[in-house]
Amino acid sequence: MTADDAATATAGDGDPPEPYGEFLDHVKRLTYVGDARQLLNWDQQVMMPEGGTPARAKQQSALSTLGHELLTDDDLAAWLDDLADADLSPQQQAVVREIRRKHERAVSVPDDLVSRISEATSNALPVWEQAREDADFDAFEDTLDELVALKREYAAAIDPDRDPYAVLFEEYEPYLGLDVAERILDELAAQLPDLIDDIAASEVTLAAPFEGTYEESDQRALVEDALDVLGYDWTRGRLDTSTHPFTSGTQFDARITTRFTPDDPLDGLGSTIHEFGHATYELGLPREAYGTPLGGSRDLAVHESQSRFWENHVGRSPAFWELFAPHVADHLGVQADPGALYEATNRVSPGPIRVEADELTYHLHIALRFEIERDLVRGDLDVAEVPAVWNEKMDEYLGLRPEDDAAGCLQDIHWSNGAFGYFPTYSLGSVLAAQLAAAMQEDLPLSEHVRDGEFDPVHDWLTERVHRHGCRYTTPDLVREATGEALTADHFLAYVTDKYGALYDL
Ligand SMILES: [Zn+2]
Numbered sequence: 001m002t003a004d005d006a007a008t009a010t011a012g013d014g015d016p017p018e019p020y021g022e023f024l025d026h027v028k029r030l031t032y033v034g035d036a037r038q039l040l041n042w043d044q045q046v047m048m049p050e051g052g053t054p055a056r057a058k059q060q061s062a063l064s065t066l067g068h069e070l071l072t073d074d075d076l077a078a079w080l081d082d083l084a085d086a087d088l089s090p091q092q093q094a095v096v097r098e099i100r101r102k103h104e105r106a107v108s109v110p111d112d113l114v115s116r117i118s119e120a121t122s123n124a125l126p127v128w129e130q131a132r133e134d135a136d137f138d139a140f141e142d143t144l145d146e147l148v149a150l151k152r153e154y155a156a157a158i159d160p161d162r163d164p165y166a167v168l169f170e171e172y173e174p175y176l177g178l179d180v181a182e183r184i185l186d187e188l189a190a191q192l193p194d195l196i197d198d199i200a201a202s203e204v205t206l207a208a209p210f211e212g213t214y215e216e217s218d219q220r221a222l223v224e225d226a227l228d229v230l231g232y233d234w235t236r237g238r239l240d241t242s243t244h245p246f247t248s249g250t251q252f253d254a255r256i257t258t259r260f261t262p263d264d265p266l267d268g269l270g271s272t273i274h275e276f277g278h279a280t281y282e283l284g285l286p287r288e289a290y291g292t293p294l295g296g297s298r299d300l301a302v303h304e305s306q307s308r309f310w311e312n313h314v315g316r317s318p319a320f321w322e323l324f325a326p327h328v329a330d331h332l333g334v335q336a337d338p339g340a341l342y343e344a345t346n347r348v349s350p351g352p353i354r355v356e357a358d359e360l361t362y363h364l365h366i367a368l369r370f371e372i373e374r375d376l377v378r379g380d381l382d383v384a385e386v387p388a389v390w391n392e393k394m395d396e397y398l399g400l401r402p403e404d405d406a407a408g409c410l411q412d413i414h415w416s417n418g419a420f421g422y423f424p425t426y427s428l429g430s431v432l433a434a435q436l437a438a439a440m441q442e443d444l445p446l447s448e449h450v451r452d453g454e455f456d457p458v459h460d461w462l463t464e465r466v467h468r469h470g471c472r473y474t475t476p477d478l479v480r481e482a483t484g485e486a487l488t489a490d491h492f493l494a495y496v497t498d499k500y501g502a503l504y505d506l
Contacts, residue, residue, distance in 0.1 A: 304429020
């Protein structure tokens with residue numbers, strides 16, 4: 001039992017201060033509305049027939065407005081005032097801290113604007129999908145322009161005096177600070193190109209054991225096996241396909257989507273393991289705290305650290321392939337040895353598509369998006385210029401130009417969701433994943449466990465250090481609690497330098 005647990009036990013033995021119970025019931029209703037909205041979004045992306053969009057936009061908008069009303073409620077404001085000086089346990093204080101932050105942001109934003117953003121993003125999804133299918137940025141331009149304007153309006157409503165991009169970034173990563181994020185991204189952008197250049201100059205060619213195309217049914221059987229092996233709880237989850245893989249749910253029901261590429265079965269496998277990491281975070285949250293911030297996941301960098309941990313530090317390891325190579329032979333008929341499969345999952349090769357990028361070039365995809373969206377939100381770049389700037393930066397960073405906008409600026413769903421400020425959290429997630437893996441290896445033999453298919457100790461470690469805390473700690477405090485130090489790019493840079501140095505004989 002930690003000191004905090006002891007404090008809870010003491011505070012929990014007596015009744016909490018008077019308004020706390022009512023406050024907590026209100027908070028739970030707010031969470032349930034948000035979770036229902038998330039499920040409608042899952043349905044829209046996975047199950048809903050095309051014709052459903054107009055009705056779904058209205059439903060999403062109504063729930064969004066309801067959530068906003070609950071969050072800006074006068075009673076809630078009064079309870080937050082009453083609880084400011086109340087004698088609360090550290091856990092209760094954390095709940096108040098999280099809700100206060102959300103409440104204060106929400107009261108700054110007019111109901112009408114919330115509603116307009118929700119409806120605009122819901123309508124934007126099919127427009128983006130069609131524009132992407134047709135590789136026609138012009139068809140998406142007005143929609144994107146509207147979304148940027150709405151999000152600028154949103155940032156200004158929260159704080160008209162601050163950088164709107166910093167305000168939007170805090171929507172996804174509230175406690176870290178844009179300055180910390182920029183410092184880490186700058187470090188990656190400064191260090192990785194040299195390593196990528198050395199790899200390009202290397203004489204080594206890594207194995208590519210996959211040729212031709214593979215049936216979706218075989219690929220599906222393969223990724224289902226991977227989920228079984230890694231320990232996905234099918235009684236609390238499911239696997240479907242969607243344009244852009246994602247995870248949605250709670251500790252009771254965390255669903256994964258993936259997608260299958262006929263000629264690249266490793267793409268579907270990697271995506272699935274990635275989403276599995278997100279799902280295990282949700283499934284590892286304390287059940288008894290469902291509906292409160294203590295039963296909710298921390299923000300996006302932490303979430304992404306869980307997916308990247310499984311995708312990269314497990315799924316792209318030699319030990320994983322010793323375990324999993326027979327499944328590839330079973331389902332795909334590819335008789336590759338574990339070493340060849342390890343090489344195949346770790347080929348460094350600059351390409352136009354972020355979600356297909358390797359562990360190294362990935363972060364230059366993020367740098368490009370970060371710079372473009374920051375300039376869009378700050379008003380330093382016109383939406384009409386996005387394709388040209390995208391292609392120029394792609395050339396500068398990765399030495400290539402996408403063949404069309406579908407393989408360029410239309411490839412990601414994020415901006416059509418109004419998610420500006422989200423991209424940096426991907427790189428931060430990789431950085432934290434490496435930091436967690438380094439800390440874990442001090443406590444247990446990760447590679448041996450992976451080779452033996454013994455994933456319980458790995459799940460237990462992550463649950464103990466990260467999942468069980470929910471939002472008990474702010475992100476910087478959680479990172480310190482889990483790893484003993486502040487967020488740093490050092491472990492990630494050491495990991496990729498060692499790994500790729502060995503692979504490419506540098
Ligand atoms: Zn992810």
